[in-house]
Amino acid sequence: MTNQSAELSADGGQVRASTLELFFDLVFVFTITQLTHVFTHHPGWPALGQVALVFGLIWWMYSGYVWLTNEVAPNSSARRTWLLIGMFSFFVLSLAIPDAFHGTGIAFGVGYVLVTAVHTALFASGGGASAALAIKHIGPFNAVAAALVLAGGFVHGWAQYLCWGVAFAVQIVSPYLIDTGDFVVRATHFCERHGLVIIVAIGESIVAIGAGLAGEKITPQLIVTVSLALCLAYVLWWAFFGFDDERGEHALAAVPDRERSRPALVAYGYALYPLLIGVILTAAGIQMSIGHGNESVGVATAAALSGGVALYFLAQFCFRSALRLPRPWMRLIAAAAVTATIPIGVVWVAWAQLAALVAVGYLAVIADDLITLRSGQHSSYV
Numbered sequence: 001m002t003n004q005s006a007e008l009s010a011d012g013g014q015v016r017a018s019t020l021e022l023f024f025d026l027v028f029v030f031t032i033t034q035l036t037h038v039f040t041h042h043p044g045w046p047a048l049g050q051v052a053l054v055f056g057l058i059w060w061m062y063s064g065y066v067w068l069t070n071e072v073a074p075n076s077s078a079r080r081t082w083l084l085i086g087m088f089s090f091f092v093l094s095l096a097i098p099d100a101f102h103g104t105g106i107a108f109g110v111g112y113v114l115v116t117a118v119h120t121a122l123f124a125s126g127g128g129a130s131a132a133l134a135i136k137h138i139g140p141f142n143a144v145a146a147a148l149v150l151a152g153g154f155v156h157g158w159a160q161y162l163c164w165g166v167a168f169a170v171q172i173v174s175p176y177l178i179d180t181g182d183f184v185v186r187a188t189h190f191c192e193r194h195g196l197v198i199i200v201a202i203g204e205s206i207v208a209i210g211a212g213l214a215g216e217k218i219t220p221q222l223i224v225t226v227s228l229a230l231c232l233a234y235v236l237w238w239a240f241f242g243f244d245d246e247r248g249e250h251a252l253a254a255v256p257d258r259e260r261s262r263p264a265l266v267a268y269g270y271a272l273y274p275l276l277i278g279v280i281l282t283a284a285g286i287q288m289s290i291g292h293g294n295e296s297v298g299v300a301t302a303a304a305l306s307g308g309v310a311l312y313f314l315a316q317f318c319f320r321s322a323l324r325l326p327r328p329w330m331r332l333i334a335a336a337a338v339t340a341t342i343p344i345g346v347v348w349v350a351w352a353q354l355a356a357l358v359a360v361g362y363l364a365v366i367a368d369d370l371i372t373l374r375s376g377q378h379s380s381y382v
Helices: 019-024 026-041 045-071 077-095 105-126 129-153 158-176 187-212 220-241 244-253 261-270 272-292 299-323 328-339 342-347 350-374
Strands: none
Touching: 019 026, 019 077, 019 187, 026 045, 026 077, 026 187, 026 272, 045 077, 045 105, 045 129, 045 158, 045 187, 045 261, 045 272, 077 105, 105 129, 129 158, 158 261, 187 220, 187 244, 187 261, 187 272, 220 244, 220 272, 220 299, 220 350, 244 261, 244 299, 261 272, 261 299, 272 299, 272 350, 299 328, 299 342, 299 350, 328 350, 342 350
16 A cells, blocks of 8 residues: 555556545445444344445445546545545435435435546546546446436335336446446556455444443453454455455456456456445344343344355355356355354354354365465465
């Protein structure tokens, strides 16, 4: 990571992430916190659907800002100012998240329109000729999605879900309706930025530990439970940053320039969406269960805790498959194994489920390490 003066490539794009971008990511911390609270306040399928829909809309544009700074380095006062306006807009829509379906949808929509407008304008004016052509193709789809999000803020019930659902669908399919080859993806910066976003999200699971223990008396049992929760957060970090982070960058860099945008979109856009949803659910599960370690928990809490980790591993399967990384099937097995720990929290106690989840997670990652070592490659730990 570089200082505020971004390190540039020969064509003017960024080579490494700047500290301004890390500052920008602080808003994402708040976004993850807000989404976690949405689920913890009303755990269940409706809340999960709301979290998935709202985060999907946000993630599309937030990831879009990674593409933006990959092309348009924040190396001037004007560019940094526009990025700060985008940051403010993200903060506004994040403020609106808790009641986005019950009164603050307009604020969410206005913030979303501003986020989209800044992204499009800065991409078109600050990027090279190729970037201007690329945003000319994708920009109208983003504008339609933003208009639908704003329109959804003025209605309620099924109409709002319909508007926002269609907006999300437009975003998902739009890259397949245009030629994305004009987007220049500089792999080092692109992968580093998305890696920082994952670290920021995993940090929310640590915040959830403290939030779930507010007012609790410190006891040996509590300390053990906290240790298990921290170990779980570490497993999430290790599972991605042990191998996939570095190998993903190398795999993406090896793709020819004109073809690189497609695997970049699938691996770091589509695949990271369920991965980050998994982190949100895991954080929610920790927050709801950690203060009740000696008690059984409800199905929603147990499912959020183990299901979030399972979704994280499932997303890694998609990530590895998109970049043709080794052994994506290992993450499928890991996802199935951690899902099997859900009944432990329901029929026994929360700390036992957490312990089983940590054990299974560690075994899954270590097994992957050992296979790597036996194949003659370096292990992430050995």
